Amino acid sequence: MLQYTWLIPVFPLLSFALIVFFTNRYKNLSARLAIGAIFLSFLLAMGVFFTALGIEGLAEEPYRCAFSWFPTGKTSLEIGFMVDPLTAAMLAMVTTVCLMIFIYSQGYMHGDRLYSRFFAYISLFATGMLGLVIADNLLLLFISWEIMGLCSYLLIGFWFEKPEAANAGKKAFITTKVGDVLLFLGMLLLYFQTGSLTFETIFERVNHLPPNIVLAAGFLIFAGAVGKSAQFPLHVWLPDAMEGPTPVSALIHAATMVAAGVYLVARTFPIFTAVQGHPALVPVAIIGAFTAFFASTIALAQNDIKRVLAYSTISQLGYMMTALGVGGLVAGVFHLITHAFFKGLLFLGSGSIIHGVGTNDMMEMGGLRKRMPLTFWTFLAGMLALAGIPPFAGFWSKDEILAHAFDHNQVIWLVGTAAAFLTAFYMARQVFLVFFGQPRNTEIHAHESPPVMTLPLVVLALGATLLGLLGVPADMPLLGPLLGNNPFHRFVGEAFEATPFNPQVMSISISVALAGLALGWLLYGRHPLVAGQTDPLERLGPLWVTLKNKYWIDEIYNATVVRGVILLGDLLFAFDQGVIDGLVNLTGKATVAFATINERFDTYVIDGLVNLAGKGAVALSTLNELFDTYVIDGLVNGIGKAADILGRELRLIQTGRVQNYLLLLLVSVLMLAGVLMYQ
Amino acid sequence: MIPLSWYLTVAAILFSLGLYGALARRNAIAILMGIELMLNAVNINLVAFWRYITPQEFIGQVFAIFVITVAAAEAAIGLALILAIYRHRQTINVEEIDLMKW
Numbered sequence: 001m002l003q004y005t006w007l008i009p010v011f012p013l014l015s016f017a018l019i020v021f022f023t024n025r026y027k028n029l030s031a032r033l034a035i036g037a038i039f040l041s042f043l044l045a046m047g048v049f050f051t052a053l054g055i056e057g058l059a060e061e062p063y064r065c066a067f068s069w070f071p072t073g074k075t076s077l078e079i080g081f082m083v084d085p086l087t088a089a090m091l092a093m094v095t096t097v098c099l100m101i102f103i104y105s106q107g108y109m110h111g112d113r114l115y116s117r118f119f120a121y122i123s124l125f126a127t128g129m130l131g132l133v134i135a136d137n138l139l140l141l142f143i144s145w146e147i148m149g150l151c152s153y154l155l156i157g158f159w160f161e162k163p164e165a166a167n168a169g170k171k172a173f174i175t176t177k178v179g180d181v182l183l184f185l186g187m188l189l190l191y192f193q194t195g196s197l198t199f200e201t202i203f204e205r206v207n208h209l210p211p212n213i214v215l216a217a218g219f220l221i222f223a224g225a226v227g228k229s230a231q232f233p234l235h236v237w238l239p240d241a242m243e244g245p246t247p248v249s250a251l252i253h254a255a256t257m258v259a260a261g262v263y264l265v266a267r268t269f270p271i272f273t274a275v276q277g278h279p280a281l282v283p284v285a286i287i288g289a290f291t292a293f294f295a296s297t298i299a300l301a302q303n304d305i306k307r308v309l310a311y312s313t314i315s316q317l318g319y320m321m322t323a324l325g326v327g328g329l330v331a332g333v334f335h336l337i338t339h340a341f342f343k344g345l346l347f348l349g350s351g352s353i354i355h356g357v358g359t360n361d362m363m364e365m366g367g368l369r370k371r372m373p374l375t376f377w378t379f380l381a382g383m384l385a386l387a388g389i390p391p392f393a394g395f396w397s398k399d400e401i402l403a404h405a406f407d408h409n410q411v412i413w414l415v416g417t418a419a420a421f422l423t424a425f426y427m428a429r430q431v432f433l434v435f436f437g438q439p440r441n442t443e444i445h446a447h448e449s450p451p452v453m454t455l456p457l458v459v460l461a462l463g464a465t466l467l468g469l470l471g472v473p474a475d476m477p478l479l480g481p482l483l484g485n486n487p488f489h490r491f492v493g494e495a496f497e498a499t500p501f502n503p504q505v506m507s508i509s510i511s512v513a514l515a516g517l518a519l520g521w522l523l524y525g526r527h528p529l530v531a532g533q534t535d536p537l538e539r540l541g542p543l544w545v546t547l548k549n550k551y552w553i554d555e556i557y558n559a560t561v562v563r564g565v566i567l568l569g570d571l572l573f574a575f576d577q578g579v580i581d582g583l584v585n586l587t588g589k590a591t592v593a594f595a596t597i598n599e600r601f602d603t604y605v606i607d608g609l610v611n612l613a614g615k616g617a618v619a620l621s622t623l624n625e626l627f628d629t630y631v632i633d634g635l636v637n638g639i640g641k642a643a644d645i646l647g648r649e650l651r652l653i654q655t656g657r658v659q660n661y662l663l664l665l666l667v668s669v670l671m672l673a674g675v676l677m678y679q
Numbered sequence: 680m681i682p683l684s685w686y687l688t689v690a691a692i693l694f695s696l697g698l699y700g701a702l703a704r705r706n707a708i709a710i711l712m713g714i715e716l717m718l719n720a721v722n723i724n725l726v727a728f729w730r731y732i733t734p735q736e737f738i739g740q741v742f743a744i745f746v747i748t749v750a751a752a753e754a755a756i757g758l759a760l761i762l763a764i765y766r767h768r769q770t771i772n773v774e775e776i777d778l779m780k781w
Contacts, residue, residue, distance in 0.1 A: 662701060
């Protein structure tokens with residue numbers, strides 16, 4: 001089974017090619033093709049997943065299949081795929097979420113002018129993500145990474161007629177490129193030092209390298225992850241990416257691509273832990289925890305339903321980074337997978353709401369609980385999972401991270417817990433604003449979305465509710481043994497020590513989450529906002545303004561980085577104008593002057609010589625002409641006349657009678673014979 | 680055994696008859712027949728020389744077969760030409776067929 005893993009990304013690639021080249025005109029066919037392809041990938045991924053479940057010790061000895069791609073100097077670059085429990089779990093998650101979102105897109109994108117193109121793009125995206133997951137070397141990983149970056153750009157700017165969407169696409173592309181370049185430098189450094197890009201070889205050789213080089217490589221790889229996973233300070237692109245269609249936000253900017261950064265760190269974890277004391281993990285933990293808290297504060301003050309979720313995504317990705325930073329690889333990956341389900345669900349739910357009401361502004365909504373019951377219940381499941389209420393999935397994964405952090409660094413744990421409180425609060429705010437009370441805009445007549453959109457919601461809601469039970473701590477009384485002693489950890493993280501069950505941390509995080517929900521209910525639930533009423537949080541004054549404006553990070557970047565780059569551009573332009581153009585013009589003028597001198601020389605000296613030679617030739621040719629006329633022509637005419645006279649006489653033999661010719665022949669032969677005989 | 684010269688004599692007589700026919704007759708078909716006679720005279724020579732001088736190698740016979748083949752082709756083309764001329768000019772008298780004159 002495992003040897004067919006490489007086919008998983010190939011199916012969506014085929015459907016991408018088919019849609020682009022052949023079925024672009026047939027919208028339904030294109031959509032079916034894309035869904036069919038991802039369904040095949042899904043089946044294959046499930047097969048791989050269950051096969052991997054049955055193999056003992058896959059984590060220590062992953063299944064590998066690679067071939068040499070092209071030689072580079074003394075070494076040769078290999079390309080190939082590998083399957084270990086991390087890959088298998090990611091494959092199962094990515095294909096499931098992709099399948100659901102592909103199905104959902106049929107409804108959401110219905111009637112769009114570029115319907116086929118949309119499915120082509122998301123198919124290509126799925127290729128990138130799946131390729132990234134199965135890659136066994138940094139090269140294939142980086143190629144897939146960039147394919148996703150491209151798809152992200154194309155899909156954020158999918159409605160490119162809107163200037164905001166086009167700009168958001170560019171912003172996302174350029175911002176993530178900052179990280180990508182650093183990641184590429186990290187790759188080059190590792191290749192230079194270890195002579196290979198294959199994970200296995202790198203991990204083996206990295207232990208013998210000088211520590212500062214390994215540290216540098218770790219930082220560079222982490223910088224790539226910061227860009228892709230929208231961690232502070234490169235987080236600014238993700239909220240703007242919400243200009244894209246909602247399935248895209250769900251698929252790329254919540255569930256899969258942004259998690260690729262986390263996956264990258266998890267995959268290259270041995271590089272981070274190669275140096276004694278794990279100094280490479282320190283920035284991961286600090287940036288992760290800071291981002292988790294920082295982004296959740298911004299999420300409090302957003303009114304755009306998708307932007308709240310976008311900041312929440314940034315914050316949750318921060319959690320995953322935190323988990324990796326404190327060494328909790330399994331906790332981080334577990335949160336990655338549960339988060340993919342519940343955040344995908346929340347985004348699809350918000351898409352269903354936007355589809356129903358036609359606006360993104362939560363202040364315009366309200367009272368949708370009755371109008372969109374299915375959306376409401378599934379959204380609620382996702383919200384409880386994100387807020388960390390047991391037994392929903394997010395609770396178990398977030399608690400595992402917090403418990404791990406508590407054991408390693410209590411400051412990080414404290415920041416994480418504060419962020420968890422804020423998470424519960426802003427999600428309560430969102431749910432109360434959207435679903436409770438009365439509609440604040442009476443012109444909007446909301447309606448439930450078609451089944452093709454609600455079905456994926458239900459499937460993902462099941463995942464968001466139940467998936468966490470796979471990761472219940474094994475030593476938790478009663479529940480642990482009942483649920484199979486933490487099967488997720490036993491599958492993915494055999495090599496790592498399981499986080500012990502910590503009743504103290506668990507009770508604190510439950511109470512914090514409940515407190516967040518309670519505060520949300522107090523402010524937004526008890527007396528739902530009516531039309532025209534302002535947000536109760538505005539009483540925070542300047543703090544509210546700061547949060548509302550996202551700490552002015554965009555403005556700061558505009559004033560510093562963007563202005564700086566533009567200034568540099570202007571400077572270079574001026575340099576071009578003044579110095580380079582001046583030089584070019586000088587060269588031009590010098591050439592003109594030289595040409596003038598040359599011209600004079602030509603006119604008087606060269607021309608004089610040429611004319612002299614010409615005159616000599618004319619005289620000579622006159623002589624020649626006389627010779628021609630009398631001698632040569634005389635000869636030629638004489639030959640012609642001779643031939644003419646001869647022809648007149650000789651043609652008389654041509655009588656036209658066959659027998660005369662034959663007779664002539666006979667006489668000639670006889671004469672020849674006579675000559676031969678009497679010779 | 681009949682000596683070789685007898686064969687050569689017969690062939691020479693036959694050749695002369697053919698030559699005379701080809702030169703003296705005015706009917707185009709008769710000229711063709713004369714040519715056939717000459718070709719066959721040559722065939723007799725070829726076969727006779729083969730038989731008397733190099734009986735181990737089949738060169739003479741092979742040549743004779745070639746000649747017969749060529750003669751057949753030549754007769755076919757000749758007759759076709761004569762037919763075409765007759766259709767145009769209602770005659771096959773070679774005295775009257777002198778369009779190729781100077």
